[in-house]
Amino acid sequence: MALLEVRDLKTRFYTDDGVVQAVNGVSWEVDEGETLAIVGESGCGKSVSVLSILRLIPQPPGKIESGEVMFEDRDLMKLKDDEMRSIRGNKMAMVFQDPMTSLNPVLTINQQISEAVTLHMGMNKNEARERTTELLELVQIPQAKDRLDDYPHQFSGGMRQRAMIAMALSCNPQVLVADEPTTALDVTIQAQIIELVKQLRDEIGMAIIWITHDLGIVAGIADRVAVMYAGFIIESAAVKDLYADPRHPYTLGLLGSVPRLDMKEKEKLTPIYGLPPDLIQLPVGCPFAPRCDYRIERCAERPELIVVAPGHEAACWVDITKERKQQWVPKTTSCLKSRT
């Protein structure tokens, strides 16, 4: 059985302008030690879906309409608030995008990390301080002992994100949710953080849910990928299958939109035209249909996720692989490789 399983999660926001259909029936699961990447552009519901799982959606205006989240034989959606609190930050931990705003500026690093271990693991002050030092060393902060009583502003961006990771790891979580943890960082620092998370994953064996918009990061860290669009998962597959043989036109479009550093010759990018739909007025049919090159009449009907290959699901009426073989020249080199 999977470590964490999400079934048919729906989240809505009731605003003055109307009902925002942020997450529309999302299901996925993640095993022990596995890394699931949730990919999508801003507003696709990737953050809202994991915040819903952790029950961190402000209610109102938000409301989790339906869904089951099975973790250790319990449905997190049915837990009382204090039961949920004992899981959050303990067995399930989070790292957020902006290390600047997610640390409290008036508390020292030690106070912030100690809080979690005193609360969840019942340590006293001295034990907590020791544990904090250990954690800061684990995330490779130089001279960790001397930096315990520093305030967040005395840390650089990369170090703050390390401190956030230390905090998340403080209670040996089984699931780590990382919401765009490297987006605010520079590339060389991003490489440091990714390397660190990979190392820690292999040492500790936790499951990671990594939310990002960057297909490059996904390629390097994920085992499986779920691509989200307009609150739906439109494709999910093992990472290599997804890049070698994308089955949804949106995934294909995303891959065609990013230039590759290792390109052999300059090729024109193939962007997706138009804009994502308004989540207050979702189209009745396939949400991607208005921007899709492969659109057929049937797209007025909403496609469900179907299995297109072992371990590979896509929500599309058209078999784009077949279509592309006939008409399209595959763009990325990896597509070429998989075909020959």
Next chain:
Amino acid sequence: MGSENNVLLEVKNLKMYFPVKRGVFQRRVGDIKAVDDVSFFIRRGETFGLVGESGSGKTTVGRCILQLYRPSAGQVVFEGEELTTMKGQKLRSMRREMQMIFQDPYASLNPRMTVGSIIGEPLEVHGISKGKAKRERVQELLKVVGLNPYFVNRYPHEFSGGQRQRIGVARALALNPSFIVADEPISALDVSIQAQIINMLEDLQTELGLTFLFIAHDLSVVRHISDRIAVMYLGKIFEIADKDELYHNPLQPYTQSLLSAVPIPDPVVEETRKRIILVGDLPSPEHPPVGCNFVTRCPVKMDICEEEEPEFKEISSDHWVACWRVN
């Protein structure tokens, strides 16, 4: 440097120091050396990419070129004319030729102005057209950047990020400039929209014969769009080369680690890739290290690197490097 006559812009020993003031009397106690002795040239019709991490001084270079900051030292020669000493009306007329596209499409458009007045403002300021002629030109510009010409009376909040960036581009094009500084024009946008803007900039360049200084932190995008690339670090340019030369034959250790840090959207490639992971962070530009600016993080530093700054030299044709390992 750059004695050829197809050079549009030449930057010589550019320095931009911002004073650091402290205490009750706001005494000047030091300088932030945002740009410290930078030289390069840009050829007519090319896209010159400037990459670096935050705080490397790349935006300051762009702003110094347009004289939005008056440089502390050095020269900026545009079409044979020295800009750093130019003032008043003359500078204003030179600015017609040089425009800027900004990073944040939300902050760089005045929310109280209509699209028509945003794009039309430069036309009026420079006394090029008014009234009906201005309106027609604005509509034409909207068409050029792929927006509906009927949008003239709308306000910025009615547009998405990508559309706003198009408005920013239309404003930059209004005066028919020959040179555009694009300062991270796509980093605030979503992936699928980024590609739209990149393609548009490329098309505009071919159609209008523009020269670009493309400032960005994303090396994959810079390699895609540029002809030549300069790598900046802590106020210095470490390496300049043709984009393919820079990718295949990077000589400066920072360039090498930067290239290796960029993720490639292909799991098969990523699996076997060797990364050079740099330790530590960018030092403060207020107290740059003695010797080479990269010495605190360099994986292959030597003794001399901590003593003396390496000279910025042309190693082979069009390939410039500042590194003791190479010199």
